[in-house]
Amino acid sequence: MTNYRIAIDGPAASGKSTVSREVARNLKFMYVDSGALYRGMTWKAVREGVDVKDPEAVIDLMNRSEWDFFEEDLTLKFTIDGVDPTDHLRSEPVRERVADIAVIQEIRAFMVARLQETAAFGDLVMEGRDIGSVVFPDALFKYYLDADPEERARRRHKELLATEGRGEVSEVLSSLARRDKMDSTRKTAPLQIPLGARVINTTGMTIEEVVDRIVSEVNEHRAASA
Ligand code: DC
Numbered sequence: 001m002t003n004y005r006i007a008i009d010g011p012a013a014s015g016k017s018t019v020s021r022e023v024a025r026n027l028k029f030m031y032v033d034s035g036a037l038y039r040g041m042t043w044k045a046v047r048e049g050v051d052v053k054d055p056e057a058v059i060d061l062m063n064r065s066e067w068d069f070f071e072e073d074l075t076l077k078f079t080i081d082g083v084d085p086t087d088h089l090r091s092e093p094v095r096e097r098v099a100d101i102a103v104i105q106e107i108r109a110f111m112v113a114r115l116q117e118t119a120a121f122g123d124l125v126m127e128g129r130d131i132g133s134v135v136f137p138d139a140l141f142k143y144y145l146d147a148d149p150e151e152r153a154r155r156r157h158k159e160l161l162a163t164e165g166r167g168e169v170s171e172v173l174s175s176l177a178r179r180d181k182m183d184s185t186r187k188t189a190p191l192q193i194p195l196g197a198r199v200i201n202t203t204g205m206t207i208e209e210v211v212d213r214i215v216s217e218v219n220e221h222r223a224a225s226a
Contacts, residue, residue, distance in 0.1 A: 004029065004123040006218065007132035010145035011191060012179050013152035013159075015202045015210065019145060020127035022211045024074065027218060030121050032076040034128030034135070035098075037111045039089040040067075042098045044080050052100040059106045067114065071121055090163070099182045102129075108188050129183055132194030141218060142197040145210070151203045152176055 006023065010016040017033065024031035042052065044065060050057045069078045077084065088094060101107055115135045118124060126135065132142035147155070153173035160167035183191040193199060198217075202210050 003119060004141070004218065004222075005119060005136045005139040006125040006141040006143070006214070007136050007139045007194065007197075008125065008127040008143045008145060008214075009129055009131050009133070009191070009194060009197065010127075010143075011129075011152065011183065012176055013156040014145040014147050015155065015207065016127045016145045018207050019202075019210045019214070020125050022207065023214050023218075024125040026211065026215045027123070027125070028074065029123040029125050030071055030074050030076060030118075032115065032118055032124050032126040034111070034115055034126055034131060036076075036086075036089055037078070037114060038102045038107070039094050039098050040078065040080055040085045041107060041111075042094045042101045043085045043088045043091075045101065046093045046097065052097045055104045055106070058101060058104060062107060062110055069114065069118065076118055076121070076124075099179055103182070103186045103188070105188045112189075129191045130189040130194075132197045133192060134189050137194070140221070141214075142194050143214060144193045144197040144199045146199065146201050147203045148201075149173065149176065 006029065008016050008020045008023070021031050041058070041062060045052050045058055045061060048061055050061050052058060065080050066082070067078055067080055069076060071077070077086065112135055115126065118126070128135070132139060132144070150173070153169055153176055156176060157167050157169045157172045160172065200210060200213065
């Protein structure tokens with residue numbers, strides 16, 4: 001039988017990262033954070049002093065870099081030219097530039113191909129912006145998680161306080177609005193609700209409630225097809 005691919009899309013701070021990680025842990029599927037690849041490319045550009053507003057230079061850098069993918073603790077990990085960028089992916093220089101990288105069509109084509117190849121690892125939960133629409137349009141389970149803007153800003157603000165000890169809710173709200181606009185208006189693979197995706201508005205729901213809903217739907221399917 002074919003592997004399960006669970007696609008979880010949604011805007012920034014919709015809760016999809018925590019939910020996806022928990023769903024994967026519950027089901028013992030591999031967790032794939034697709035944004036990490038775009039962030040990895042951004043980290044590489046920053047490290048090499050390549051201007052992210054210069055698509056040709058970024059594409060050239062991508063073509064010169066060697067990417068290796070592997071599984072560790074049921075999570076997809078990768079190295080670029082032998083270096084694991086995990087610890088740098090959430091840093092400010094990366095966060096501020098990643099949306100510029102994500103609009104470059106050739107970069108997207110490369111990342112989509114790498115993400116599609118991860119299906120060879122087995123059952124997986126993949127989170128992102130275009131997973132149910134572009135990467136795995138025929139996935140059996142597609143979810144689109146959303147939450148009201150104020151709720152998303154509050155969640156992101158809490159995260160920033162925990163990781164960096166600072167941040168203003170109003171600033172977070174406008175930064176999220178900027179990112180949403182870039183992500184949903186770009187020409188290639190804009191953020192959208194994938195055809196056939198089940199939409200879950202997580203405002204007022206706990207992480208456990210969202211996770212339980214997804215895990216039970218997958219388990220019901222597994223039981224029915226066993
Ligand atoms: O989910 P994230 O915050 O790590 O995403 C970082 C950036 O990459 C964000 O600007 C959206 C973009 N991205 C994308 O365009 N497609 C994906 N599948 C995942 C992320």
